[in-house]
Amino acid sequence: MILSQFLIAAALPIKFSGNHTIDDRELYEVIGLKKPYFFEFWKSAPKLEPKKVNPLLTLIENYYKSHGFYHAKAKSSIRKNRIVIEVEENEPIRVENVSTISPLPIDTLIPFEKGDRFDPEKFIESKKRIQKFYANHQYCNVKLNTKAFVDIEKNRAYIVYDVTPNDPCVFGKISIHAPESVEPKIIASLLHFREGDPYSAEVIRRSYREIYANEGIERVVIDDGKHDGNKVPVNITVSVYPKPVHITTGAGFSSDEGINLQAGIKHRNFFGNLKTLGLEARYSQVKAFVRASADTPLPNHNRASADIGAKREIYDGYHERSLLARINLKQSRYPHFFQESLIYDDTTTSDSNDPENFPNGKLRILSPLGSWEIDKRDSVLEPTKGYKLQAEGMGSYKSEFSDATYYKVLLTGAYHRPFPWGVSSVRLKYGAIKVLQGKVPPSYRFYAGGMNSNRAYSYRQLGPKNGYGDPIGAYSITEGTVELRIPMGSSFKTVVFSDITYLGQTTLPDYGKPYIAVGPGIRYKTPIGPIALDAGFDIDDLSRFAIHFHIGELF
Missing domain, CATH: 3.10.20.310 (membrane protein fhac)
Structure with missing residues (x-):
C-alpha cells in the first residue's frame, strides 16, 4: 500500500x-x-x-x-x-452543405466544402473574416446571420452564411485631438481618408501605420464606433512622448559582421509637428559609421529627410573611408512608395594589395537616385502571404562634382504563399553597374555570399578572386532563393532553402555558371522577429559550407 x-x-x-x-x-x-x-x-x-x-x-x-x-x-x-x-477520436462531423446569401462574393472566405471536417474554431474565424471583408468594402453596419446545424447522430453539419448589409457607408466628420506641439493638420495629412470618402476599415489600418511611423507618437486612437446611419464620424486622439529625447544603445552578433555595437540619441518632436533630429553611431568588425539625420512629415503623405555622416568599411584586399551626404523626398501612394534622392559620396580607398582591381585614391560621386516599391505582404517581420517589388536606379555624369559617368540598377521581388503545412517563399534579384567614363569606388560592385545572398559561402566570399585570394566583385548579379518555412508548434519553425547565384563582369551575368546552395535552417519566434540559424552547402561540393546567424526573416 x-x-x-x-x-x-x-x-x-x-x-x-x-x-x-x-x-x-x-x-x-x-x-x-x-x-x-x-x-x-x-x-x-x-x-x-x-x-x-x-x-x-x-x-x-x-x-x-x-x-x-x-x-x-x-x-x-x-x-x-x-x-x-x-x-x-471516433467519426468526426462532416460538412454536408454550405449555403451563402451575400451581395458580395465570399466563397474564398469560407473554409468549408462538402465532405470537409467541420471545425467550430474555423467557423468562428470565418465570421470575423466576412465582417472584415464587408468593412473593407464600405459596409460599416453589416448584419451577419450565420448558423451551423449539427446532426450528432448522423455526424453531419449544415452551414448557412446569410449577410445583409446596410447602405454603403461614408466617413463623416473627422475630429482630431492632439497636443499643442502637433498641429491637427499634420495628423490630417497622415490619414488615408477624408470626410465624404467611402468607408473602409482598411484605410483606417493604413492610417494607424502611417501615424505610428512617426517616432514622436506615443499613442493614437481612431474611434469609428459611433455610426450615424450610413455616416461614420471619426474621433482621433493623439498623444506624444512626454520626454521627446530618446537614447538607444544595443549590442548584437551576426555571422556577416560579427559583433555589433550601436548607440544613438534622437529628439522625436524637434520644434514640434513630429520633426526629428538624431545622431547615431554603429560599430562592427566589418563596418563603422557615425551619422546625423533629420526628418519631417509633409502634406499629402510626403516626407523630407537628410543625413550626413562618415563611414569606414573593411573589404578583403582594401579599406574604404567615406564622407556621405544625402537628401531624400518620399511619397506614399498606397500600395506604392516612391523616393527621390541626391547622394554625395567622397570615398578614399586605401591599404590595397591589388592596385588594378582596387586602386588607392579618392573619388567623388554625385548621384541622383530614384526608387519605387510596392509592398503587399501581410507582415514585415514574418510574412506568410503577399508580395513585395522594388526597383532602384542611380547614376552620375562626369563633371567637376563627380569623377565618373555611370549607372546602376537593382531590381528585387519576393512572393509568399501559405499552404496547410507552412509557407513557401521565393525571392529574385538582378543588379548591374556600367561605368562609361572615369572610375567609381570598388565597393559599388556587387559582392555575393552571406546570409542575405548565397548561404553556402561566407560574407562576400563568392565569385572571382584575384591572385591574393580576395573577391574582386562583379558588375552584374542575378540571385534567386526558395524557402519552405514549416511551423513546429507556436515558437519554432524549420526552414529548407535553396539559393542560386550568377555573376558577371558585364551588365549580364554568366548564366552558364550557377552557384547553388541548399540547406536547412531553424527559426525561434521573438517579439522583435524570429532568431534564425541557417547552414548552407554548395551542391557541387558539400565540403564547402557556411553557418549563418541573424534576426528576422531574410525577405
Missing part, C-alpha cells in the same frame, strides 16, 4: 496514443505542458502527477469537440512507469 501510494504521488512522463489528427505537441499544450523539441537536448520530457490526470481528460475531449470530433473520448492508465492517455 505504501509503494502504490508513492507511485500515485510521483510525477511520471506522458505518452499519447490514438491521436491521429491532433499531434502530441498540440495536446501537451492543451493540458498546460510543453514538449521539448528534438534539439532541446538539455530539457527533460514533461511529467505529471497521476492524480491530476482525470480533470485534464475533459480538456482533451472538449478540445477535440472544438475541432469537429463530437464523439471523442479520452482515458488514462499507468504503464511501465508512465502515464498513457488514450484518445478515441
Whole structure:
C-alpha cells in the first residue's frame, strides 16, 4: 500500500496514443505542458502527477469537440512507469452543405466544402473574416446571420452564411485631438481618408501605420464606433512622448559582421509637428559609421529627410573611408512608395594589395537616385502571404562634382504563399553597374555570399578572386532563393532553402555558371522577429559550407 501510494504521488512522463489528427505537441499544450523539441537536448520530457490526470481528460475531449470530433473520448492508465492517455477520436462531423446569401462574393472566405471536417474554431474565424471583408468594402453596419446545424447522430453539419448589409457607408466628420506641439493638420495629412470618402476599415489600418511611423507618437486612437446611419464620424486622439529625447544603445552578433555595437540619441518632436533630429553611431568588425539625420512629415503623405555622416568599411584586399551626404523626398501612394534622392559620396580607398582591381585614391560621386516599391505582404517581420517589388536606379555624369559617368540598377521581388503545412517563399534579384567614363569606388560592385545572398559561402566570399585570394566583385548579379518555412508548434519553425547565384563582369551575368546552395535552417519566434540559424552547402561540393546567424526573416 505504501509503494502504490508513492507511485500515485510521483510525477511520471506522458505518452499519447490514438491521436491521429491532433499531434502530441498540440495536446501537451492543451493540458498546460510543453514538449521539448528534438534539439532541446538539455530539457527533460514533461511529467505529471497521476492524480491530476482525470480533470485534464475533459480538456482533451472538449478540445477535440472544438475541432469537429463530437464523439471523442479520452482515458488514462499507468504503464511501465508512465502515464498513457488514450484518445478515441471516433467519426468526426462532416460538412454536408454550405449555403451563402451575400451581395458580395465570399466563397474564398469560407473554409468549408462538402465532405470537409467541420471545425467550430474555423467557423468562428470565418465570421470575423466576412465582417472584415464587408468593412473593407464600405459596409460599416453589416448584419451577419450565420448558423451551423449539427446532426450528432448522423455526424453531419449544415452551414448557412446569410449577410445583409446596410447602405454603403461614408466617413463623416473627422475630429482630431492632439497636443499643442502637433498641429491637427499634420495628423490630417497622415490619414488615408477624408470626410465624404467611402468607408473602409482598411484605410483606417493604413492610417494607424502611417501615424505610428512617426517616432514622436506615443499613442493614437481612431474611434469609428459611433455610426450615424450610413455616416461614420471619426474621433482621433493623439498623444506624444512626454520626454521627446530618446537614447538607444544595443549590442548584437551576426555571422556577416560579427559583433555589433550601436548607440544613438534622437529628439522625436524637434520644434514640434513630429520633426526629428538624431545622431547615431554603429560599430562592427566589418563596418563603422557615425551619422546625423533629420526628418519631417509633409502634406499629402510626403516626407523630407537628410543625413550626413562618415563611414569606414573593411573589404578583403582594401579599406574604404567615406564622407556621405544625402537628401531624400518620399511619397506614399498606397500600395506604392516612391523616393527621390541626391547622394554625395567622397570615398578614399586605401591599404590595397591589388592596385588594378582596387586602386588607392579618392573619388567623388554625385548621384541622383530614384526608387519605387510596392509592398503587399501581410507582415514585415514574418510574412506568410503577399508580395513585395522594388526597383532602384542611380547614376552620375562626369563633371567637376563627380569623377565618373555611370549607372546602376537593382531590381528585387519576393512572393509568399501559405499552404496547410507552412509557407513557401521565393525571392529574385538582378543588379548591374556600367561605368562609361572615369572610375567609381570598388565597393559599388556587387559582392555575393552571406546570409542575405548565397548561404553556402561566407560574407562576400563568392565569385572571382584575384591572385591574393580576395573577391574582386562583379558588375552584374542575378540571385534567386526558395524557402519552405514549416511551423513546429507556436515558437519554432524549420526552414529548407535553396539559393542560386550568377555573376558577371558585364551588365549580364554568366548564366552558364550557377552557384547553388541548399540547406536547412531553424527559426525561434521573438517579439522583435524570429532568431534564425541557417547552414548552407554548395551542391557541387558539400565540403564547402557556411553557418549563418541573424534576426528576422531574410525577405
